[in-house]
Amino acid sequence: MSLLSEEDLNDFISPALACTKPTEIKRTKVKSNVNALGEYEVGVDDGEDEVLEKVTITLSDCLACSGCITSSEEIMLQQQSHGVFLEAMSKRDITTKLAISISPQCRLSMATYYGMDISDFDKCFANFFQKRFDAKYVVGTQLGRNVSIQQVVKKLTDWKKSKEYEVDSRPRLSAADPGFVIYTEKTKPDLVPLLLNVKSPQQITGALLHETFDKNHKTETQPDTKLYVLGVMACFDKKLEASRPDSAGEVDCVITPKEFVAMLSELNEIFEQYKSPSDDILSEMCPEGWDPELHWCINHGSSSGGFAYQYIVSRQRTLSSELIKDSKIMKLLGKNNNICEHRLINVKTGETIASASELSGFRNIQNMVRHLSRGGPKGTSSFPKRRVQSLRKRQSSTNTTSTTTSGTTTGRLGTLVAQPYSSEFIEVNAAPGGCLNGSGLLNGEQSTVRKRQFTQQLEERFHSSFTMVDPLDITQWNTSEILDSDRVYEYTFHAAEPQDKQKDIVTVGNTW
Structure with missing residues (x-):
């Protein structure tokens, strides 16, 4: 059973009034107890009762529906919980091997929960799955994130050069957050074409694990050998992503740190007892051809992936070389802490060369939708421009530039203000603050203020707790043997059929 509760949700929209199952209904003839006169007969001659087929609603049914959206669909989860994982393991035979991937946000959250540093936690985590479930692979998600970032950059670069950009220059939107993707598909069909169809690190990591395993272990003598992939992710919404039809066969089950802790309790296991004295455990659990250190790293940028910054x-x-010397990457804050813009400018001319933004939280998403929805020429909005005079006055004394590139400095920005809707790309997250505020992480604080403070502490620790890698420099990866440069990892987005306006009512959860 999933540990999801309404109090945990920060990416939640409650179900619409109309909850339907628009899938094929298999009709079978059933003997009726109503006679030709319309009278109900209490008994039948053969003395046998007709048992009707039990009605079930699966997660895939929810994803095909235009009613419920985002985490409210977790209520109907059947294939994404630690209970389902344990059942699968109990039925596993020798032909099925286990692989586990875990995101850096989960590693930091769980290391903090267990009072360990990241290195000790990683070894303990790998040792637990090796000893308890005979796991074959345990990996971080950075290799998948590297591939995802590379493909995002390529698609954006190609789009900027295409005629499509001339027709519709509205910013492209990231598709790494499944809650936002489903919200867009089901309620904002006009924005579906803006979604950048690149899969998330979770799904690409799962696909790479399967590709590596099949290449090294699926042979003519062992054709039935297969891999079961468990993902440990920060948000309950990541379960929805694994259940998409275009993600089939990549990640079998997704659980959160909260569910991991609950699973240990059910198994009567003490996590700390699996501390590994061996530094080789991570290398032993590394897939063939993978750099044993790279997939445990992170990259510069936001703690939710860094797509915009990269x-x-x-x-x-x-x-x-001449323009690089005159260029600077500035980080501009928006009207709240959940909006920022990375702007590449020419310091001599003040010209904006490129821009990408980060935006999180449902209120900010709603504002973004208003600005990007069609209402004027070339994708402009019919809504009035927001007044920024007071905002500029406030930010002129608080905003600072932030950059990690050589030759740049940090200083006041004056009247420069983040303009996310004018960017080329927006990295969107449903949870306010992004993945480190994921509803599945181990934040035991009760009050909203203390939860926010705890999340901020994780944010401050995030970039200092991991080794950094450059996702744009493939020469650092040491994985050329397993990567197919021509392979693309894409979603297929579908705008849901609009409901009757009276039925299309959603209410916002209490932690947006």
């Missing part, structure tokens, strides 16, 4: 870095690197 795109701007890639744009800076394409400049000529």
